[in-house]
Amino acid sequence: MDAILLQILNGLDKGSAYALIALGLTLIFGTLGVVNFAHGALFMIGAFCVVTLQKILNLSTVAIDPTKVDFLGNPLKVKTPYIVNWFGEAAGSAIINWSVPLAILFAIPIMLLVGYVMERGLIKHFYKRPHADQILVTFGLAIVLQEIIKACYGANPIPTPAPEIFRGSFDFGVWIGMAENAVIYPYWRLVYFAFSALIIGLVFAFLQFTTFGMVVRAGMADRETVGLLGINIDKRFTIMFGIAAAVAGLAGVMYSPINSPNYHMGMDFLVLSFVVVVVGGMGSLPGAVLAGFTLGILESFASMNEVKGFFEAIYLPSIDQIIIYLVAIVILLVRPRGLMGRAGVMEE
Amino acid sequence: MFDKFQNNDRMLMLFFIFLVLAGPILLAPFGAGYPDLLQRFCIFGIFAIGFNILFGLTGYLSFGHAAFLGVGSYSAVWMFKLLTMNVIPALILAVIIAGLFSLLIGFISLRRSGIYFSILTLAFAQMSFSLAYSVLTPITNGETGLQLTLDDPRILDAANTSGSLPSTNFFGLTMNSTAKFEFFGMVFQFNVGFYFCAVMLILAFYLAMRIFRSPFGLMLKAIKTNQNRLNYTGVNTRPYTLAAFVISGMYAGLAGGLMACTDPLAGAERMQWTASGEVVLMTILGGSGTLLGPVLGAGFIKYFENIFSKINENVLHGWFSFLPDGLEDLIVWVLHFFVGKGWHLTLGLLFMMVVIFLPGGLLQGASHIIDWIRGKKQSSSTQISNPNSMPAE
Amino acid sequence: MSILEVQNVNKSFGGLKALQNVNLSVEEGTIHAIIGPNGAGKSTLLNCFIGKLIPDTGTVNFNGQSLLGMKAHEINQTGVSRVFQTPEIFSDLTVYENVMIPCFAKRDGSFCLNALNRVKSEAEIHDKAEHMMEDVNMADKKDMVASSLSRGDKRRLEMAMCLAQDPQLLLLDEPTAGMARADTNNTIDLLAEIQNKRHITMAVIEHDMHVVFSLAQKISVLAQGTVIVEDLPENIKGHPKVQEAYLGGAH
Ligand SMILES: Nc1ncnc2c1ncn2[C@@H]1O[C@H](COP(=O)(O)OP(=O)(O)O)[C@@H](O)[C@H]1O
Numbered sequence: 003m004d005a006i007l008l009q010i011l012n013g014l015d016k017g018s019a020y021a022l023i024a025l026g027l028t029l030i031f032g033t034l035g036v037v038n039f040a041h042g043a044l045f046m047i048g049a050f051c052v053v054t055l056q057k058i059l060n061l062s063t064v065a066i067d068p069t070k071v072d073f074l075g076n077p078l079k080v081k082t083p084y085i086v087n088w089f090g091e092a093a094g095s096a097i098i099n100w101s102v103p104l105a106i107l108f109a110i111p112i113m114l115l116v117g118y119v120m121e122r123g124l125i126k127h128f129y130k131r132p133h134a135d136q137i138l139v140t141f142g143l144a145i146v147l148q149e150i151i152k153a154c155y156g157a158n159p160i161p162t163p164a165p166e167i168f169r170g171s172f173d174f175g176v177w178i179g180m181a182e183n184a185v186i187y188p189y190w191r192l193v194y195f196a197f198s199a200l201i202i203g204l205v206f207a208f209l210q211f212t213t214f215g216m217v218v219r220a221g222m223a224d225r226e227t228v229g230l231l232g233i234n235i236d237k238r239f240t241i242m243f244g245i246a247a248a249v250a251g252l253a254g255v256m257y258s259p260i261n262s263p264n265y266h267m268g269m270d271f272l273v274l275s276f277v278v279v280v281v282g283g284m285g286s287l288p289g290a291v292l293a294g295f296t297l298g299i300l301e302s303f304a305s306m307n308e309v310k311g312f313f314e315a316i317y318l319p320s321i322d323q324i325i326i327y328l329v330a331i332v333i334l335l336v337r338p339r340g341l342m343g344r345a346g347v348m349e350e
Numbered sequence: 351m352f353d354k355f356q357n358n359d360r361m362l363m364l365f366f367i368f369l370v371l372a373g374p375i376l377l378a379p380f381g382a383g384y385p386d387l388l389q390r391f392c393i394f395g396i397f398a399i400g401f402n403i404l405f406g407l408t409g410y411l412s413f414g415h416a417a418f419l420g421v422g423s424y425s426a427v428w429m430f431k432l433l434t435m436n437v438i439p440a441l442i443l444a445v446i447i448a449g450l451f452s453l454l455i456g457f458i459s460l461r462r463s464g465i466y467f468s469i470l471t472l473a474f475a476q477m478s479f480s481l482a483y484s485v486l487t488p489i490t491n492g493e494t495g496l497q498l499t500l501d502d503p504r505i506l507d508a509a510n511t512s513g514s515l516p517s518t519n520f521f522g523l524t525m526n527s528t529a530k531f532e533f534f535g536m537v538f539q540f541n542v543g544f545y546f547c548a549v550m551l552i553l554a555f556y557l558a559m560r561i562f563r564s565p566f567g568l569m570l571k572a573i574k575t576n577q578n579r580l581n582y583t584g585v586n587t588r589p590y591t592l593a594a595f596v597i598s599g600m601y602a603g604l605a606g607g608l609m610a611c612t613d614p615l616a617g618a619e620r621m622q623w624t625a626s627g628e629v630v631l632m633t634i635l636g637g638s639g640t641l642l643g644p645v646l647g648a649g650f651i652k653y654f655e656n657i658f659s660k661i662n663e664n665v666l667h668g669w670f671s672f673l674p675d676g677l678e679d680l681i682v683w684v685l686h687f688f689v690g691k692g693w694h695l696t697l698g699l700l701f702m703m704v705v706i707f708l709p710g711g712l713l714q715g716a717s718h719i720i721d722w723i724r725g726k727k728q729s730s731s732t733q734i735s736n737p738n739s740m741p742a743e
Numbered sequence: 744m745s746i747l748e749v750q751n752v753n754k755s756f757g758g759l760k761a762l763q764n765v766n767l768s769v770e771e772g773t774i775h776a777i778i779g780p781n782g783a784g785k786s787t788l789l790n791c792f793i794g795k796l797i798p799d800t801g802t803v804n805f806n807g808q809s810l811l812g813m814k815a816h817e818i819n820q821t822g823v824s825r826v827f828q829t830p831e832i833f834s835d836l837t838v839y840e841n842v843m844i845p846c847f848a849k850r851d852g853s854f855c856l857n858a859l860n861r862v863k864s865e866a867e868i869h870d871k872a873e874h875m876m877e878d879v880n881m882a883d884k885k886d887m888v889a890s891s892l893s894r895g896d897k898r899r900l901e902m903a904m905c906l907a908q909d910p911q912l913l914l915l916d917e918p919t920a921g922m923a924r925a926d927t928n929n930t931i932d933l934l935a936e937i938q939n940k941r942h943i944t945m946a947v948i949e950h951d952m953h954v955v956f957s958l959a960q961k962i963s964v965l966a967q968g969t970v971i972v973e974d975l976p977e978n979i980k981g982h983p984k985v986q987e988a989y990l991g992g993a994h
């Protein structure tokens with residue numbers, strides 16, 4: 003029982019990331035009809051917003067402290083971040099400590115801008131082109147974005163720690179009245195899950211309860227009719243693209259303590275997110291979320307020794323490596339619309 | 351000039367054979383005349399020609415073709431380990447295994463079209479990649495990659511007493527033997543491995559040309575433009591797409607086998623989806639659906655990859671030293687993002703440009719330029735709009 | 744003898760009953776017109792014959808053989824061809840290639856791995872394709888890319904493609920829509936000639952009454968998914984139910 007609970011929890015953080023990326027992909031696909039292979043790159047850019055903020059916060063003055071020497075015997079250079087100079091020791095280090103959550107504020111405008119530029123500058127010209135062209139051009143864009151990040155930040159992962167109070171693990175089992183040490187779970191992952199749930203809730207609420215959202219949903223269902231009503235859909239869709247970019251970016255921001263940002267993380271997540279989108283059903287928002295969590299949890303279950311052993315016994319070894327793809331293949335074949343997709347979407 | 355060749359397949363073929371066979375001489379002045387690079391031109395040329403038979407003709411965009419390349423490499427190396435260092439059995443096995451593997455994957459993936467097909471192939475390729483790294487380690491040797499060892503059986507070969515690893519050969523002709531000639535200070539290298547790959551490339555090109563000009567090829571083109579109409583015309587499209595998929599998988603297997611012939615080792619990274627992406631880039635860049643395009647695209651990418659990744663800041667400073675210092679530094683600073691390790695950035699940008707402005711690829715660009723020059727020359731004659739100006743074949 | 748026998752066909756899309764208990768019987772060698780206001784279900788009915796849609800209930804028999812459950816290409820291979828309401832052609836290929844494809848499909852069946860033959864050296868196919876293009880007066884446009892044709896030409900091309908298959912039953916969905924008067928008359932002559940010379944049975948959906956009454960030997964009137972009248976042309980003119988259907992559907 004506790005083993006199962008643990009696996010569900012373990013699957014939640016990856017599942018949240020999948021769900022958030024897939025949600026953005028689906029928004030873009032559903033509203034603009036564009037298959038965006040550069041969406042993983044947006045996730046990556048989000049994560050690098052954290053790196054950038056961390057670098058900015060750590061900009062330091064260097065003073066030589068003659069009273070101390072370093073291990074080579076030279077006078078010790080002491081670095082003091084400007085932040086500390088300005089706000090004092092306590093507030094300054096607190097800001098640095100909380101750089102990941104702070105990066106959310108930093109990332110939102112950046113991501114909206116990136117999304118806006120991307121849509122107006124490139125994607126807009128591909129609405130009428132075949133899906134293959136959309137895939138190709140966004141694939142090219144993904145390479146370009148990834149290489150720019152690599153040129154600016156290097157090829158190695160850059161650690162971006164969570165705030166200190168979230169760094170350890172806690173005994174989740176005790177919380178819910180189970181035996182001690184049964185289910186140990188890192189704090190940050192719980193934060194990540196809660197954050198994702200919040201974002202997903204916000205997106206749905208936005209689409210459900212605002213006029214803007216209603217128009218967008220109507221547009222997703224039937225673009226032409228809404229266009230005929232004289233509503234300027236294109237403008238709203240641009241904003242939608244910005245929002246989708248921001249969602250992917252925030253997913254990246256909060257994921258950075260779990261997985262140190264590196265330039266290829268976008269591509270790594272992209273492939274899986276696409277699998278999530280098709281499993282959920284192309285164009286279905288609840289489907290994307292459901293499939294994201296389901297696949298994340300499935301992946302984590304597949305890595306349990308018992309499960310592995312079972313599949314090895316039926317000659318399907320390393321099930322944990324291939325489970326997602328296997329599920330995707332089976333779903334696409336037996337239920338091509340995915341879990342919750344509408345008929346006929348992208349069938350041509 | 352291209353139109354003329356298109357209308358005249360024999361000329362095109364002769365032109366192609368000449369270009370390929372004279373490669374070591376023609377490319378030496380451009381710093382690309384050495385065997386390793388020339389071999390890669392041929393191998394990736396074959397890979398791209400095969401990919402084009404699927405994507406260029408039927409429009410099915412596979413993101414998993416690297417898996418067949420990888421399978422071809424593994425099969426060939428196993429043949430070198432078990433049977434003989436002669437390349438022929440290795441290549442035969444590589445093509446057969448890749449063909450069977452693509453039959454299996456194609457059979458399943460082709461039940462869907464459009465993006466679903468792309469994702470299915472992607473999923474299969476990633477699955478193969480993961481498996482090659484994990485469970486299949488007895489066959490693939492995991493992360494180390496599959497290599498030759500001294501105590502491999504090689505049952506058909508004479509016992510190896512030299513104490514060093516044997517090299518691949520074509521009935522005794524060693525693949526890595528090279529004849530060098532110096533001529534006016536330039537070195538020309540004629541390598542057995544290259545000529546072997548070159549012959550394979552020519553055969554592959556010839557076969558592709560026959561397919562393009564056949565009723566079968568016509569049906570594949572019809573699938574790309576209107577699959578529904580073809581169904582209502584009494585044609586069962588599934589076996590056609592499957593045949594195209596398997597043929598292109600076999601081409602990929604041949605390319606993978608040749609990779610092993612020129613350098614007998616095989617690793618799983620050849621199967622990763624970025625490698626599949628590369629062949630897509632080559633085909634589109636050159637011009638998908640055209641005969642010469644994919645080969646040109648492959649050559650173009652491999653050549654510039656080689657040149658660009660060798661350029662570093664010192665070289666750049668050398669080039670721009672005639673400029674005032676500040677300007678020189680600025681230009682070098684800007685450019686250094688695009689060369690050396692930044693080659694992929696250049697490639698990505700170039701690729702985007704091609705997709706945006708030249709959906710027909712570089713070949714279309716070339717024919718536009720030629721048309722433009724011609725149009726200028728005969729500005730007096732009336733300009734007739736030519737619906738065939740796209741290099742459709 | 745009837746070549747196509749349709750009985751009690753029903754088809755609904757969600758709540759919309761597009762076809763209700765449709766019965767239709769097309770006599771061999773005749774031209775049978777299907778008329779009716781927009782949205783009456785005429786195209787939907789044809790879709791049920793060619794495997795594009797499967798009726799909810801009912802039977803569709805062609806030469807005594809049920810077409811239900813057959814794939815589109817199988818139905819076509821038994822001898823049913825269709826010209827669509829919006830032309831379905833191979834728009835990236837030349838007119839000539841467009842016509843050659845059905846010729847190949849007729850000769851080689853639904854699949855043939857002739858990857859090493861040359862299209863160029865297929866003399867019989869070329870003869871047939873040339874012939875077909877002359878029949879529809881398009882020989883001068885044979886090297887044009889199909890997408891650059893006018894709408895009327897596209898439709899004639901599609902007709903040539905269907906005729907190239909020597910079908911037993913030809914289904915035409917508004918073959919003269921979008922054509923100029925002269926072209927319409929040519930089409931009437933063409934269809935009449937096809938019937939006389941080749942004895943191909945035809946089911947024609949048509950709005951242009953001039954075309955209908957010049958060609959049809961039998962007319963079915965469809966309104967709101969049901970056949971309200973099936974009769975000879977002379978009895979259809981001025982039939983009260985027909986007038987009601989058109990007037991009722993007009994506003
Ligand atoms: N694929 C479909 N899905 C839903 N409704 C359809 C579909 N095809 C046709 N219809 C509806 O069925 C009715 C009949 O359409 P159709 O057969 O095209 O009429 P027409 O007689 O003008 O050819 C129309 O109301 C149309 O909206």
Ligand SMILES: [Mg+2]
Binds near residue numbers: 785786787828
């Ligand atoms: Mg209709």
